[in-house]
Amino acid sequence: MSESVLRIALVGNPNCGKTALFNQLTGGRQKVANYAGVTVERKEGRFVAPSGRSFQLLDLPGAYSFAATSPDEAITRDVCLGRYPGEAAPDLIVCVADATNLRLHLRFVLEVRQLGRPVVLALNMMDAAKRRGIVIDVDELQRRLGVPVVQTVAVQRGGAKALIERVDGDVPEAAPSDPAPLTPAQMHAQVRELLTATVTMPRETAAVDDALDRWALHPVMGMVILAGLMFFIFQAVFSWAKPVMDGIQAGITWLGAWSTGFLPAGSALHSLLNDGVFAGLGAVLVFLPQILILFFFILVLEESGYLPRAAFLLDRTMFKAGLTGRAFIPLLSSFACAIPGIMATRSINDPRDRLTTIMVAPLMTCSARLPVYTLLIAAFIPPRIVGGVFNLQGIVLFVLYFAGIFSALAVAWVIKRMRRDKSEHALIMELPSYRVPHARDIALGLWERSKIFLRRVGGIILALTVLLWFLASFPGPPANATLPAIDYSLAGRIGHLLHYIFAPIGFNWQICVALVPGLAAREVAVASLGTVYAMSGGEDAVVSQLGTLISQQWSLATALSLLAWYVFAPQCMSTLAVIRRETNSWRNVAIAAGYLFGLAYLASFATYQIASALS
Structure with a gap:
């Protein structure tokens, strides 16, 4: 054990407030990465x-059991056992448990205690338990489990005081473990005994x-509420962000003029800064407020406990689609970025x-499609x-987002019809x-x-913008x-x-140039258009x-053709790389890229031809 820094792992079921407790303890002194070799x-x-x-402090992925059925649970098990x-x-x-749902x-x-390692049980959400009239005999629970038990309220300032005081003392002795692993029936029997002896609940x-x-x-009103929430979010993305976007836009324009005002017009450095950096990065940065508004609503829905209910509500519809x-x-996570969305499939x-x-x-x-x-919407659709x-x-x-959802369900339905194994599995989910x-x-x-977005702007987007400026400047x-x-x-x-x-789908050569660096990251396409038009006499x-x-x-x-293209086209190499890592198959990568590009071209072709005929 380290003499200077004690290494603590937070474990617990999903929705136990473990991450909120982690944030309470660490604040901004935290970093997010991936485990070596896995996403x-x-x-x-x-x-x-x-x-x-x-x-x-290490916040391990949520797990229901060490009998791992997903990569998340396998990581938590292996780290706790020292096998990773x-x-x-x-x-x-520190095993975090929801005090309102100890059943x-x-x-x-009990599984964590069975490891035979030093363990502290943190009964979280004690404020919610008290409001519901739940009484927990903490001393008796501690005696029966043989591990220290503390009470926490992760969402209140000072709500982790008892946990800090306990870990700041002597490290607890190894938790008592049974001579032989407990069977599921034995564990359920022990849970019932513990609940009977230590917990009083007015209602479940x-x-x-x-x-x-x-x-x-509700099968009808629930769907209406969900649709209303989604519609409100997309309205807010446009309405709330505009004043901030206008301010960022004006600031970048002023900064670009000030930065290049000291340089001789027509010089390579003036062109790089004016036509490359500010025209490219500036065209992406202005969309940060809209991206943050979208993330805000996703986080609120997740923190409120609504997302699992939406999943339960949509299960029947999604079941029909495979x-x-x-x-x-x-x-839903893929609305923010497909990469964490694909990684989140580990819970399936x-x-x-x-x-x-x-x-x-x-x-x-x-x-990344939002810019x-x-x-295009601001340019061609009147406010x-x-x-x-x-x-x-x-x-x-909203229609564009719905088009993506409808397409996903349609493709899933086709995959379901093509697979050989037709058996289905019922959804079992904690609410x-x-x-x-x-x-x-x-x-x-x-x-x-915000840091992830700004790192992309300052990293890959900046590099690609400068590269595009070079390609657009030479030869003279x-x-x-x-x-x-x-x-x-x-x-x-x-x-x-x-x-x-x-040309058959209506793209001019400037759009074609923007599509190439857009393969690395979709939002680069806007930066590329800014660079191309700045150097085209715009x-x-x-x-x-x-x-x-x-x-x-x-x-x-x-414009409509390009919107249709972006509904389908997989213009993000990082997404394809994550598909490769998650499925361990280049074949799946090829299938994904092939069908997405095919759908994009067909959708754009149909959109352009129909719109041209009607105009």
Whole structure:
């Protein structure tokens, strides 16, 4: 054991408040990465006790049992046992349990105790338990389990005080374990004995949960509520973000003019900064407010306990399409980014359902598509109010998101019809109690996602923007040139060559150029368009004028075709790489890329031809 830093692992069932407790202890002193060799997220943090003692905290993936049925549970089991390669066993295991649902959580507590390692049991959500009239004899529970038991309220300031005081003392002795592993029947019997001896519950479920679930889980009203929530979110993405976007846009335009004002016009450095960096990155940064609004609502729905209910509600519909309700949360996560959405499929036990969910996750409208959608919608769809309430642009965005959802269900239905094994599996899912999302956890989640987005902007997007500027600048035009310089560059030549392929779907050569770096990250396409048009003789302030430029130079049919393309096209190499890692199959990568590109081309072709005929 380390002499200076005690290594603590937090374990527990999903929805026990474990991550909220981790945030309470570590605050901003945390980092998110993946376990070596697998795309399973790991969160590490540090905190210092009042005594000055330092602790390293590891938030392990949620698990229901050490009899692992998913990669998440396997990681938690192996780390706790000290079996994970390059990962020493933790000095102390803190098992977090929901005090309002000990009937479910105590079973895993018994498994953790069976490891025979130092264990502390943290009874979390004690405030909710008291409000429901649940009385827990903590001393008796501690005596019967043979491990220290503390009470915590992870969402309250100071709610982890008892846990900090306990871990700041002497490390507990190894937990007592039974001579032979307990059978499931024996564990259930022990849980019943513990509950009878230590817990008094007026009712098994909270009255407020039952009242809300009568509406949220109603087969008709529940679907209406869910559809209303989704529609409201997409309205908010457009309406709430515009003032902030305008401010960012003005700031980037001013910064670009100030930064390049000292440089001689026409110089390579002036062109790099003005046409490359500011025209490219600026065109992406302005969409950060919309992305954060989308993330905000996803985090709120997750923290409130609503998402598992939405999964349960949609199970019947998704079952008909060849998915299960468990696929809902990974697919919803894919609205933010397909990569964590694909990684979240590890909670799906059936390998067939998991593979199907992985294959359709890229069809969800991820936040990287949002810059393209909002650019084109703002340029071609008037900001008209429909019905006195609804923003027409928000309605179009909702339709695009729904198109992705409908396409995913259609593809899943086809996969279901093609697979040989037709057997099905029932959905068994815990519905956690409703709770008010805590502002600190929401803020930390938004901060993490902001850093990820800004790292992409400052890393891959910046690199690709500079590369595109180089390709668009060299070689220079000949002495008798009559066209803009970019037409004679490498990028111009590539764009004109690709134009032969994409002309039937209405794409001009500038769009073709933007599609190439967009293969690395979808949002790069907007930055690329900014760079291409800045170097094609467009306005100097491309960040603020790009929408105006394309609205003047593109037809409505071309804009609609490009929107249709982005509903389907897998323009993200990282997503394909994660499919390879999660399925361990290049064949699945080829199938995913092939069918997505095929659907994208067919959808764009049909959209362009129909729109052209009607215009």
